[in-house]
Amino acid sequence: MTVEDFIKNIESEFEDLEPGKLLPETNFREVFDWNSINALILIAMVKTEYGAAINAEDIQKSKSINDLFEIVKSKV
Amino acid sequence: MAIFSIPKVRMAGIAAAVPRKEVSNYDYKWVSAKDREMLVKTVGVEKRRVAEQGTATSDLCIASAERLIQELGWDKQEIQLLIFISQSRDYIIPSTSGIIQHKLGLPHSCVAYDIGLGCSGWVYGVSAMVSMMNAGSIKKGLLLVGDISTLTASYRDKSTYPLFGDAATATAFEYDETAPPVHFNLESDGSGYDAIIIPDGGMRNFISKKSFDYRKFGVGIYRNRLQIALNGIEVFNFALREVTPNVKKLLQELSATTADYEYFVFHQANLLMNETLRKMLKLEKEKVPYSIRNYGNTSSASIPLTIVSELREVITLRKVKLFSCGFGVGLSWGSVAMEVEKVVCPAVIEY
Secondary structure (H helix, E strand, O other): HHHHHHHHHHHHEEEEEEOOOOOOOOOOOHHOOOHHHHHHHHHHHHHHHHHOOHHHHHHHHHHEEEHHHHHHHOOO | OOOEEOOOEEEEEEEEOOOOOOEEEEHHHOOHHHHHHHHHHHHOOOOEOOOOOOOOOHHHHHHHHHHHHHOOOOOOHHEEEEEEEOOOOOOOOHHHHHHHHHHHHOOOOEEEEEOOOOOHHHEEEHHHHHHHHHOOOOEEEEEEEEEHHHHHOOOOOOOOOEEEEEEEEEEEEEEEOOOOEEEEEEEEEEHHHHHHOOOOOOOOOOHHHHHHOEEEEEEEEEEOOOOEEOHHHHHHHHHHHHHHHHHHHHHHOOOOOOOHHOOEEOOOOOOOHHHHHHHHOOHHHHHHOOOHHHEEEEEEHHHHHHHHHHHHHHHHHHHHHEEEEEEOOOOEEEEOOOEEEEEEOOOOOOO
């Protein structure tokens, strides 16, 4: 699994997101209109695509897409 | 492990009642237009039925039960069991089942009691009904399941208010020596008791002046302690963790696969959660009916309401194998697998 694929998976879940705008170092809260429903969409994507469960704390302590990706990778 | 099978009791009928008043989430002015779109698209709730203040869950139960008894052609004197399941009872004291027994005109020889469960309530209720009736003395019984959730949701709480709708249902059971077994897998985990909670008003936190104070819990989330609090992420993760193993375990015990069941009727939690579960179980879209778009999350009523609103023609006309799973408040969850045939099912009743 690569961070590029991880970004592609996120892009496919969020239609409003311009492809290519999200980079590994992007602070996702600045790009998204971040709210709890988006958090659920992210959790659902990680569960279906990677079979891993991330929680509110994991999202909270992540700043960049890469931070989140590392957490997912550690749980797969 | 609470996996068990009980024969000799058949589901004879099922009915659901909703309040006449309908509200649209497109009119929910507390959140932005973009959030409203998201509520409809992602959470999956467009319209909800809302009870007028003063209407109790029992009123909706009685409306469904009266119609069902009439269509079944049952003699009320023969109804010997009534179980009421809800998280929104008529009074703190007494139980609601007795009030319903009296208003329906059921005999004194009728066993009547309440069970306090929400999202998993109908599945647990079916297990209680068939377990008691399997002995053979009780020939006819009514399971009344439903909730009025809108009254205890704060308008200024975007995490609960646009989610819930009100509904109550009646499911009729008959003793029948030839009925195939009904299969269950029931589970509980009270460590998550506060994931969905109304904190005040019970004995732990008795009602006080402070119960009415509104507090901010997040952006767009204000409520008092007599209103429902829902930890969306915790409940979401609970469902993703527990539901599919529960379903798979029961199927495995029955030496069956998802292909053996024609429909999977899930508690209507929210569309995103249910669709994730559907994908995890690799179920085709056609096999998983939804009532959430038109009725919202109707708590304990969601499974029987979905059966009535979406599968009415199928269950009245022919034999069908149904698999249902309820999950949520408690935390409590469980599955029931059953084969039903020629079930009496009036259309959704407006009260």
